[in-house]
Amino acid sequence: MIFREWFQELSSIFTREHAFNLLTAILILLVGFFLARRARRAIGRAKKLELQQRMLFEKVGYYGIVILAITASLDTLGFDLKVLLGAAGVLTVAIGFAAQTSASNLISGIFLMIERPFVVGNTITVGDIRGEVMAIDLLSTKIRTFTNLMVRIPNETLVKSNIVNFSFFPIRRLDLEVGVNYASDLQLVEKIIRSTLSGHPLALRNPLPEVNMRGFGASSIDFEIHVWTQTESAVGVKSEIYRALNLAFRANGIDIPFPTQTTINISPET
Numbered sequence: 057m058i059f060r061e062w063f064q065e066l067s068s069i070f071t072r073e074h075a076f077n078l079l080t081a082i083l084i085l086l087v088g089f090f091l092a093r094r095a096r097r098a099i100g101r102a103k104k105l106e107l108q109q110r111m112l113f114e115k116v117g118y119y120g121i122v123i124l125a126i127t128a129s130l131d132t133l134g135f136d137l138k139v140l141l142g143a144a145g146v147l148t149v150a151i152g153f154a155a156q157t158s159a160s161n162l163i164s165g166i167f168l169m170i171e172r173p174f175v176v177g178n179t180i181t182v183g184d185i186r187g188e189v190m191a192i193d194l195l196s197t198k199i200r201t202f203t204n205l206m207v208r209i210p211n212e213t214l215v216k217s218n219i220v221n222f223s224f225f226p227i228r229r230l231d232l233e234v235g236v237n238y239a240s241d242l243q244l245v246e247k248i249i250r251s252t253l254s255g256h257p258l259a260l261r262n263p264l265p266e267v268n269m270r271g272f273g274a275s276s277i278d279f280e281i282h283v284w285t286q287t288e289s290a291v292g293v294k295s296e297i298y299r300a301l302n303l304a305f306r307a308n309g310i311d312i313p314f315p316t317q318t319t320i321n322i323s324p325e326t
Contacts, residue, residue, distance in 0.1 A: 088125020164211035235276030
């Protein structure tokens with residue numbers, strides 16, 4: 057008996073118009089989420105946009121359409137959006153006073169996207185953190201270190217820090233140092249170094265490599281070498297050139313000396 061009265065009361069409140077509005081609101085939500093997913097996929101396939109721009113526009117497009125769908129659904133159900141907007145405005149002001157740091161990070165994130173000191177995929181150093189940029193969001197930037205750790209850096213910190221971007225230019229210069237025995241033929245040593253560099257497939261011919269004698273070391277005559285290579289190949293080229301130089305020196309009888317130290321013992325006078 058009680059359940060029948062409840063059912064009759066609900067039936068009187070929940071009219072056909074209410075049911076139609078509810079179904080319409082659900083349909084709007086379903087269509088909105090469907091369009092949001094399609095928009096995110098379409099933006100993700102836009103080849104004219106860079107990776108970081110696609111990532112940002114995907115989020116803006118997706119959540120923008122979802123918010124519009126939710127707003128339209130609430131309006132269909134008869135909610136007074138003016139009241140909701142007023143409450144949202146008060147809430148926004150309250151959050152704004154409590155989230156000044158977030159606002160600073162947001163503005164800094166916009167500056168980073170405009171200035172573009174780095175993009176997703178670049179290798180950068182910020183302070184003692186070095187790694188590959190995974191994502192540039194509005195509040196923070198995420199970096200994956202070479203030990204496979206994710207580091208989240210607030211955008212405000214990035215704007216105020218010195219950033220070294222190893223991927224900004226297409227080519228990079230590598231600096232190498234090598235020492236040879238004092239008895240070595242220096243002209244032959246330089247010839248071997250230049251021949252080794254010219255024979256390496258990843259050492260660029262333009263700009264040309266530089267080979268200079270740096271000075272007289274404690275146990276060797278030291279040379280400094282500057283060679284240019286493509287940025288994406290820079291990690292392994294240095295090690296490859298050192299190995300090639302070692303083989304070339306051995307083949308031509310050039311010794312790379314060990315550090316030596318001479319000790320003279322002076323007996324005290326008796």
